[in-house]
Amino acid sequence: MKDIMGACPVCQKELFVTEYHCPECDITFKGHFKRCDLCNLPEDLIYFVKVFLKAEGNLKEVEKNIGISYPTIKSRLARINQILSLGKFKDLLKADDRLALLMDFKEGKISMEDLMDLI
Secondary structure (H helix, E strand, C coil), X not given: CCCCCCECCCCCCECCEEEEEECCCCEEEEEEECCCCHHHCCHHHHHHHHHHHHCCXXXXXXXXXXXXXXXXXXXXXXXXXXXXXXXXXXHXXXXXXXXXXXXXXXXXXXXXXXXXXXC
């Protein structure tokens, strides 16, 4: 079975799935189905997301598993955010989240540099 293409090989625009079929009960669903946002990532970034999730967000583990540096990890995460149109993490933070980050800094769990990046 082939993977679903995300972009048109001719014009590079997003493709939509128009038919799903269940071979077990031989039923077909037709329509215009949009792929999930993560499915639209390039293959290398899908692999990165899988490694990142397997490492439960531990950047040192990600570094070890795929042999890339911390700045490269940050760059890939920024690319993913851009592709998914998530914006900056700090734009998504609620007041309680900001307070938790400040407490993490106070307790020495994160550096000033990380705190400034996140807030």
